[in-house]
Amino acid sequence: xxxxxxxxxxxxxxxxxxxxxxxxxxxxxxxxxxxxxxxxxxxxxxxxxxxxxxxxxxxxxxxxxxxxxxxxxxxxxxxxxxxxxxxxxxxxxxxxxxxxxxxxxxxxxxxxxxxxxxxxxxxxxxxxxxxxxxxxxxxxxxxxxxxxxxxxxxxxxxxxxxxxxxxxxxxxxxxxxxxxxxxxxxxxxxxxxxxxxxxxxxxxxxxxxxxxxxxxxxxxxxxxxxxxxxxxxxxxxxxxxxxxxxxxxxxxxxxxxxxxxxxxx
Amino acid sequence: xxxxxxxxxxxxxxxxxxxxxxxxxxxxxxxxxxxxxxxxxxxxxxxxxxxxxxxxxxxxxxxxxxxxxxxxxxxxxxxxxxxxxxxxxxxxxxxxxxxxxxxxxxxxxxxxxxxxxxxxxxxxxxxxxxxxxxxxxxxxxxxxxxxxxxxxxxxxxxxxxxxxxxxxxxxxxxxxxxxxxxxxxxxxxxxxxxxxxxxxxxxxxxxxxxxxxxxxxxxxxxxxxxxxxxxxxxxxxxxxxxxxxxxxxxxxxxxxx
Numbered sequence: 001x002x003x004x005x006x007x008x009x010x011x012x013x014x015x016x017x018x019x020x021x022x023x024x025x026x027x028x029x030x031x032x033x034x035x036x037x038x039x040x041x042x043x044x045x046x047x048x049x050x051x052x053x054x055x056x057x058x059x060x061x062x063x064x065x066x067x068x069x070x071x072x073x074x075x076x077x078x079x080x081x082x083x084x085x086x087x088x089x090x091x092x093x094x095x096x097x098x099x100x101x102x103x104x105x106x107x108x109x110x111x112x113x114x115x116x117x118x119x120x121x122x123x124x125x126x127x128x129x130x131x132x133x134x135x136x137x138x139x140x141x142x143x144x145x146x147x148x149x150x151x152x153x154x155x156x157x158x159x160x161x162x163x164x165x166x167x168x169x170x171x172x173x174x175x176x177x178x179x180x181x182x183x184x185x186x187x188x189x190x191x192x193x194x195x196x197x198x199x200x201x202x203x204x205x206x207x208x209x210x211x212x213x214x215x216x217x218x219x220x221x222x223x224x225x226x227x228x229x230x231x232x233x234x235x236x237x238x239x240x241x242x243x244x245x246x247x248x249x250x251x252x253x254x255x256x257x258x259x260x261x262x263x264x265x
Numbered sequence: 266x267x268x269x270x271x272x273x274x275x276x277x278x279x280x281x282x283x284x285x286x287x288x289x290x291x292x293x294x295x296x297x298x299x300x301x302x303x304x305x306x307x308x309x310x311x312x313x314x315x316x317x318x319x320x321x322x323x324x325x326x327x328x329x330x331x332x333x334x335x336x337x338x339x340x341x342x343x344x345x346x347x348x349x350x351x352x353x354x355x356x357x358x359x360x361x362x363x364x365x366x367x368x369x370x371x372x373x374x375x376x377x378x379x380x381x382x383x384x385x386x387x388x389x390x391x392x393x394x395x396x397x398x399x400x401x402x403x404x405x406x407x408x409x410x411x412x413x414x415x416x417x418x419x420x421x422x423x424x425x426x427x428x429x430x431x432x433x434x435x436x437x438x439x440x441x442x443x444x445x446x447x448x449x450x451x452x453x454x455x456x457x458x459x460x461x462x463x464x465x466x467x468x469x470x471x472x473x474x475x476x477x478x479x480x481x482x483x484x485x486x487x488x489x490x491x492x493x494x495x496x497x498x499x500x501x502x503x504x505x506x507x508x509x510x511x512x513x514x515x516x517x518x519x520x521x522x
Binding site for chain 1 (some may be wrong): 379382383385387388390391392393394395396397398
């Protein structure tokens with residue numbers, strides 16, 4: 001894999017600018033205000049985990065990041081571009097730089113694994129970097145440990161394998177940022193751990209920055225450099241896993257307690 | 266009363282949304298990149314895989330029509346006009362409408378269910394975030410495939426339907442293949458062929474647009490997928506008759522029917 005993919009964007013003063021910057025993000029669905037002024041910065045090679053209760057707006061947040069949903073107010077800057085201002089062509093270009101792993105894997109079920117990986121590559125041939133298409137597909141599949149599954153249909157894959165193929169499809173365009181929407185949800189603990197280790201390996205190999213939405217506190221503990229608790233539509237608390245787990249704030253304590261109870265169940 | 270007003274509101278909202286969807290289809294159709302490969306693939310899926318069903322139904326309808334009409338035509342001593350009558354009826358109306366209704370059931374529901382399930386499983390979102398325009402890839406290709414393949418399927422249904430009718434005529438009466446088809450082609454004029462072909466294109470447009478619209482904007486969950494497929498068939502079938510009526514009215518202005 002090409003290890004030279006990390007980018008360090010510098011601002012006018014020569015400081016490292018964040019890859020993703022969100023300021024005062026607001027999003028409502030009818031009368032229900034889901035995000036009420038969320039702020040975030042994601043820097044190169046950083047793994048930021050966002051946790052929060054169901055319905056707190058975590059998935060809405062990452063969908064807004066790639067404009068799968070339009071925002072009501074606020075600012076989203078990805079790789080130096082203001083997302084709400086981009087036209088279709090510019091947005092498509094930014095989207096090739098931002099990988100997205102969906103909760104349900106979202107593999108194209110009428111295509112084989114090979115075709116699933118070929119699909120984004122055919123639309124963005126410039127991302128092949130002069131390499132042979134089949135060789136590239138095989139290389140990426142090998143990196144997720146699924147080279148043997150190249151000709152299988154998604155329906156023939158287990159949940160963990162689907163998640164790996166989806167990850168391979170995300171990686172084939174060599175993104176600079178990867179957004180994970182509940183990467184371990186619905187997987188058994190062993191497979192979930194395999195996916196977590198794979199996410200760590202990818203970050204080391206490709207120097208990507210990751211934004212991870214999860215309920216899985218094991219995943220958050222292992223993978224996060226920084227954690228944000230999304231509550232009441234804002235980033236209620238922020239810090240490392242150990243800082244937050246020792247927090248004396250009643251809402252943070254209650255959150256960890258609730259998650260602990262759910263995990264034990 | 267309030268319920269009726271709400272239903273009316275919903276109806277006009279839906280009409281507006283479908284109109285907008287159709288406008289988006291035309292505006293995206295000619296923007297690069299054009300999805301030729303996917304359109305061809307859909308032409309195969311929609312056209313070739315519906316061919317057997319359409320021709321089998323056409324054949325049976327041709328034969329049944331002959332069997333049903335024969336006694337009446339005999340009573341009036343007009344049995345020699347059977348090929349003329351069958352050909353005009355089939356080419357103008359039965360072929361296009363029958364084919365369109367079958368395709369509404371097979372293709373419209375198929376598209377509705379396929380896109381609906383893609384929507385529910387976030388495959389459409391996945392396409393979008395990989396920098397592909399899913400509307401162009403999924404909708405534009407399918408609607409064009411319907412527009413292209415419907416008239417071809419209608420022609421196939423017409424030919425096989427007339428063959429079915431000929432088989433009944435030749436078994437029940439004394440008419441040769443050459444004579445039967447001489448009568449068929451002798452009676453047909455441009456006023457029969459052109460409006461029928463043009464309305465087939467519109468039938469294709471209706472089937473494609475409604476199937477795609479219902480699937481693309483289906484509700485979440487498996488119930489949403491089923492509803493999308495079902496509504497695609499119901500609305501398309503109804504609209505086909507509306508389009509047919511308008512087509513006949515318009516044809517009446519340009520051709521003496």
